[in-house]
Amino acid sequence: MMNTHPRMCCALRAPVFAAALILGVLAPFAGSHAQEMPATKLRVIGGYSTLVQTQQVEKPFWLEEIPADSGGRITAEYANYDVMGLQEQQLLRLTASGVADFASTDIVKVAGDEPAFEGCDLTGISPDIETAHKACNAWAPEVSRIMEEKFNTKLLGLAPNPGLIFWCVPEVRGLQDIQGKKVRVNSRTMADMVIALGGSPVTTPFGEVVPSLQRGVFDCAITGSLAGNTAGWGEVTKYLLAVPVNWSIYYQSVNLKAWNKFDPAVRDYLTRKFASLDERLWAIGEKANQEGIDCNTGKDPCTLGRKESMTLVPPSDADKARIKQVAQEVVLPQWAKRCGKECASRWNETVGKVVDMQIDLSTL
Secondary structure (H helix, E strand, C coil), X not given: CCCCCCCCCCCCCHHHHHHHHCHHHCCCCCHHHHHHCCCEEEEXXXXXXXXXXXXXXXXXXXXXXXXXXXXXXXEEEEEECCCCCCCHHHHHHHHHHCCCCEEEEEHHHHCCCCHHHHHHCXXXXXXXXXXXXXXXXXXXXXXXXXXXXHHCEEEEEEECCCCEEEEECCCXXXXXXXXXXXXXXXXXXXXXXXXXXXXXXXXXXXHHHHHHHHHCCCCEEEEEHHHHHHCCHHHCCCEEECCCCCCCCEEEEEEHHHHHHCCHHHHHHHXXXXXXXXXXXXXXXXXXXXXXXXXXXXXCXXXXXXXXXXXXXXXXXXXXXXXXXXXXXXXXXXXXXXXXXXXXXXXXXXXXXXXXXXXXXXXX
């Protein structure tokens, strides 16, 4: 990531991750420097309230870690957007207008304002979380530039949810069985993929998926392995087709005007804190991804969710090849048309090199 915001580091391994989550072992900000910072109160709109990264990392970061670590000089008014009755699509505009200082949500949900935002999390381009991490490191400077130039917002970090996979009521043995099925999706690129697989995409808010599955509104639904688990999807579906569609990358941001008004010591302090936050968010994303699959299929370890009895359908080599083919032949061309030739060219030079895929610019 470029130097204007924290560089995204590699995901921490389990022992480091466990230690990092314990606030008491985090190196405190030196008391003498804390005294140099003026008292500052921050207004924060947090991510979806039930997600494990929100509960275990983001919320304690703002309400416990920052006040304690800054010697009480920095405090935050914190509320989750869903609890506030806000829609994800509103958050970037609210940050841009200064209604909140800081905000976070899935970046695909603000792609309607700017298609380039979803460039590192396009459906089918990253088969694993390590690739997604590298892709987002490569694309973050572009997201940062656009946020600052168009939305009066500074990017502070990009982090993953557990991999988004298929939860199905009828039996599925692989991607070939998506043909003819109605599938709940949450983005334009995901809909492009489902159509390419012969299915029919249905857009439904996350909170309405369980009753919709019970009523047979759709056959399958796509979400994160742990997000669906904690929301009860495992109680109304039977088959877990674990082909990672994407990683529901979400962003941390701050109103640029507010950021520039903060005392330089406050900015320096928060920059360092967000670098640490970024590492922990990637670490818990990695842990939650595997635990979500384990919990849904009744295996241990299952410390973050609840055990269900779903049937796991691991991705076959044919599934992996098919999802990449759909990404190359359908998802990327459709996204490039929305994003534009210059955007696609920058993608080829950054994310494209990471995922070993290229957009044919001659078609734009």
